Amino acid sequence: MARGAVDPTLLTDLEARGLIHDTTSRSDLAARLQAGPITVYVGFDPTATSLHAGNLLPLLMLRRFQDAGHRPIALAGGATGMVGDPSGRSDERSLLDDATLAANLAGVVPQLRQFLDFERPDNPAKLLDNRAWTVGVSYLEFLRDVGKHVTVNQMAAKDSIRNRMESEHGISYTEFSYMLLQAHDFYWLFENEGCEMQMGGSDQWGNIVLGLDLIRRKAGGSGFALTVPLLTKPDGSKYGKTASGDTMWLSAAKMSPYRFFQAWMQTDDAEVRRLLLQLTLLPVGTCEAIAAAHLDAPHLRDGQRRLARELTSLVHSPAAAAGAEAASAVVFGGPVAGVAIETLRMLAAEVPTTVISRSVLAEENNLVPVLRHAGIVASNGEAQRLLAQHGISLNDEKVSAGAQVTRDDLLHERFCLVRKGKKQVAMLLFDQ
């Protein structure tokens, strides 16, 4: 791409992906994006030590804009994180103390960095913390410089505020003020960074537009707002949680690449196409082709696999994605014989694994005690039952009552994969 040139197809590409929920004047925006690079920002409040899957969509929006030649700013909400955004919330947030906030920022900032390119010569990304321009502002200054330009009527009319005002618990003055802080951020970035556009989830619309008002009144300028659809599952719940209700963290420490990969593998068929379009950087045509192939043979789960692979690569690394995919193949039906030792090691970290003394290999009737020791069964009775029902297999070989674990059952001299039924997998790790 030539210096200063922008990809003219960005807006139509975003539309094709279903990434645009709402914008200020679409024609003005289209014209502005054609005219040249624009600076655009998204704010992320550090409410935890890691971002989660729900943050991917806006994060990737910044990436898409950067890839199209624009300048992205990731804003870490060191200040707003202290107050708490009432949008989309039915109850008051608990306030974070300084130490927690600092820890959260320390976790989130590197994640924000990882999605954007800070070295690109023409349009490097920027990472800013709104605390920098907020912490020194006195309350009186804020009331005079920001509060004066906004009417309470205007604020109370926003959905996010109105919903809470009508709820039985009400809304604190602190959270009520959140949108002023966010509006002020936008204004500050407009003045100091030439930032003309803010993006966010559709629940952010009110807050973003308030920022535009502030820019108009205080600076006589104009900017743009773009909101993305809030990702929701077919059952209406928000994205970012697994089927079992765990948050899908982007941090490997909080959710291993394997489990992250698995969570996407379990995507509903009906969601595959949309998620490929909205959450991957694959070209629209490629997404559509994968989705069409998936529709023809949904049982192969190729759509889910591709989605899981892309996202795990993006969030963790291509190597982590490949490892997770190999481990998944073993857990879900693939043959375990001949699997690389690295894959077995990865599995051992993901499935319940028990270290067993090598000496039991020489013992008679060792299977039941081993199963108990490994926590695969709760009692001898359960072990007998399962064996009688052919519910246990060692390295994919069904075993029956009276079977033994022997040297021949060891993979790479150490590992033995135990299956209980089809869904539960455990690893036996024999010491050296």
Place this chain on the structure above:
RNA sequence: GGGUCGGUGCCCGAGUGGCCAAAGGGAGCGGACUGUAAAUCCGCCGGCAUCGCCUACGUAGGUUCAAAUCCUACCCGGCCCA
């Protein structure tokens, strides 16, 4: 405080002296089917050294050859009266 009904296995719930480890349902588990989906069907579903023993029906005692079932006290819950 008085009266009354009730507390049963993971949950709901039947059982009112022996045939009760305790009906039935749900959940769970295994098998068949299958797509790491849903539905369906079959089996299992307290523990153990498995034709027997142990533990268990709010808690602690008692009556009895024998109690989840009867008696006493206590604890907890519902409802009614105060």
